[in-house]
Amino acid sequence: MTKKQESASEAFADGPLKAERKATVKDGKKREKRLDRLRLQGFWPLYASFIALALRPPLSEEHLTLMSLRFVGLGLALLGLGMRIWSLGYLLKKSELATAGPYGRTRNPLYVGTWLIGCGLALLAAWPFNLILLIVYNAMFFVVYRLQIGIEEEMLTSIYGEPYKVYCDNVPRFFPQAKAWHVGAVSRFSLGRAFRNRAWEPVLGLAVLLALQVAAWGLLWPAIKGASLSEAWKGFIAGGWIGP
Template sequence: METQPSTSPGAAFAQGPVKATRVAEIPDGKRREKRLERLRLQGFWPVYGAACALAYTAPLAEPHVALIGLRVFGLALMLLGLAMRLWSFGYLLKRAELATAGPYGRTRNPLYVGTWLIGCGLMLNAAWPANLGLLALYNLLFYYIYRAQIGIEEEMLRSIFGEVYDEYCRNVPRFFPRLSTWKVGDVSEFSLTRALKNKMLQPVAGLLVLLALQVLSWGLLWPVLRGQSAAAAWESLVRGACVGLP
């Protein structure tokens, strides 16, 4: 008697990368996504702007070692978040394949984890004590907006991949990564070409712009507001005193 191939979700993963066989169908999905896009623009960018404007003290000019450490920790979080996003882009094939390899074997939303880390780091890199208030505000906004965004995307993926996606959800957490990767069958490998197609350089450019604005804030804007001449502030900025060194 011939044995029929298994159609269980686990067997689907064992057969290799899970390809999309259906079109996403979610109620009112486009309108909901556009609303969340507006919320992101209206909510996050003012907070990002505040994090730049309130960087009124250079990291090494903070009065206590702990505060300097907090600022350095913020920079480390930004770099970690950027690395997470770049790593994730190399495995993502939107709506064509269920990403389960690389960072997707630890968290279902590694791109958003990366975004969260970058945002937290940017808030911490503002000056004390404004950075703690900005960090709290950022996390409230992030939870409110991205919880809804992730919900929409989960509906979409469930409509495309069905029980296979449910199996993935049972094994991989929604947000905070598990320590060990979830091992399945043959999966797609990291692809730099795929990462570039997913516009992996955009977050790099965005982060560099935000960091440059913070440096200009503590190295040029605030010294001028405190009465220093623009020429003297610029000279200090160019020679490296922008980080707080004499």
């Protein structure tokens, strides 16, 4: 047994870590609120760009490679949604450190899910805007969420102390590791817990964004190109949002 494994066994010998004290981080809440405003002001206009720059349906792309990018984007968005629901099913906010399920592969699976959804939505825009948006999105994401994760790690260290550092030593900060880290008794996945943690929000959010993008393909751009609203609507109903 390695020293890391021995430390983990000792730290988690009594089962999942319970939060027995509150976070004590200077200006932690203020810093979080500033980042919340930055996310609101930065990411939602970017999501609007994903929708506006759809331009045409996936099956209308001229080349198979470009068409495939759109379907990869849809797959990434759905994978990210699944990642968030899976993570929320293990999360016991403010009462226990989550280390099971996706938390045994990455310390921030919720943010990994958010990242995948954003990358997927970017790829659903039309060529070449999709790659431009993908680059912009990733640049913004890793700047903002690096700061966010830093604040949260300070808070978790102040709550759980050395055992949290043991967890950090064994599980990567962001990109998931292939082999899950297991330690002691852990909480199990609960779909009810996931929805108590508002798992319906990313489901609804992604559904709305995809619906708006479909509407952009079928209604917005045909109208901009000169079609009357009635013509655009007829084309939309006839499947014009899918492609010729």
